[in-house]
Amino acid sequence: MSILEVNNVNKNFGGLKALNNVNLQVEAGTVHAIIGPNGAGKSTLLNCFVGRLEPDTGSVTFDGESLLGIKPFQINQLGVSRVFQTPEIFGALTLIENVMIPAFAKRDGAFHMEPWRSVGSEAGLHEQAMEMLSDVGLDAKADELAGQLSRGDKRRLELAMCLVQDPKLLLLDEPTAGMSRGDTNNTIDLMKRIAQRGVTMVVIEHDMHVVFSLAEKISVLAQGTVIVEDVPEKIKGDPRVQDAYLGGAHL
Template sequence: MALLEVKKLYKSFGGLQAVNNANLTVEEGRAHSIIGPNGAGKSTFLNLIIGNLKPDSGTVVFQGENLVGLEPYDINQKGVVRVFQSPSVYSDMTLLENTTISALAKRDGKFSLNFFQHPKKRKDAIAVAEEALDNVDLLDKAHEEASNLSYGDKRRLELAICLAQKPKLLLLDEPTAGMSQAETQSTIDLLKRLASKGEMTKVIIEHDMHVVFSLADHITVLHQGTVIADGSPQQVKDDPAVIEAYLGGVEEL
């Protein structure tokens, strides 16, 4: 069984059909990328999966359970975590405090200050938080205030905050947007390293083809809300419908 199976998903905004009969199968352990020209419906599709938007019709089955109709919080607690949107960074706290709160929120459903009274819980959460920081190469800055971080490091911290929740499915919407070339490259290296660990399934929405082809082992192409291609990076690259969709726009594949 696939980890995530989206079937016949529809979402319109007024007269605009943003997602139009879209299907997606994500196998466990994959680094699965969703690409498509501007306005193709990628972010809308992601928001439908995580419950930020309700589809007009269709199903989003995660681990055999239909998520449609559930609140974003409940979907998150099932292990579906979106990076770079929520949760946010508390800039007056240290990196370790930021990731520890996230680890606790996952464990208990809700952060509660009385965790200070439970040394074991606190120790476990701190261990998870430190591991998450280590995974993004920020452990040496664990006791610095988040407000001191560079833009690239802040994005890494956001990723660590998500990793501290031990996601089963990690969703990233343009993880390298706004980054310098050097930051982009180090983010690719970081995501590759996470991908090679293989315990977590990733869905990456990305504009930057360099990022997509160096990271993804499976690609789904959206165009005008519909899937026009789905397969290995090579299959997708050679697909005439994909070339047409991109050449029809201004982007190069």
């Protein structure tokens, strides 16, 4: 059963056709990678899933509900979480607060006001957030300010913020960009563990090592169109993919 369905999505920026009749089906419980050269429209596509961009035509359905015309916070409340290319975290807050906020959002909804309740009395939620932090290896820094973390740590924090919500669909935009080899391997391990829990993931990634160690299915995007969609083994040898990536290298 596909949990995310993208049908004939088009998006133009002025004269530029960023997305051209994109079709995509993401099966529930799988890791689906979207690869493609720079400017192929990967991030644009992802932005259409979370309400940051509205496609000109076409439809995006998640779990039977359309994601078009609703706000980012509503999409998240449906069970879609996103990790950004540049980590988006609450820099002025501590790590534990960073993870508790999404947990509150999941439990209490988009707006909730009970000013007489104290954060200190939320033991269950605090514990849940601490577990999530130790899962990504940041529990020792729980009381530090998130803004002071290294880039790799910020990314892992952002991942913890998404995971604490127990999302049905997790979107990752280049989760290992700018990471060292060691950090990248740690992140791959982490993502494998997440995948084992049955979380559906859509990953945009340039690092083929990451893509081939995670993805069960790969869509190749070039110039705004899905040119191939297949299992990793077949993608590797596909001449169209090499052509898209290497351009006219054989000319």
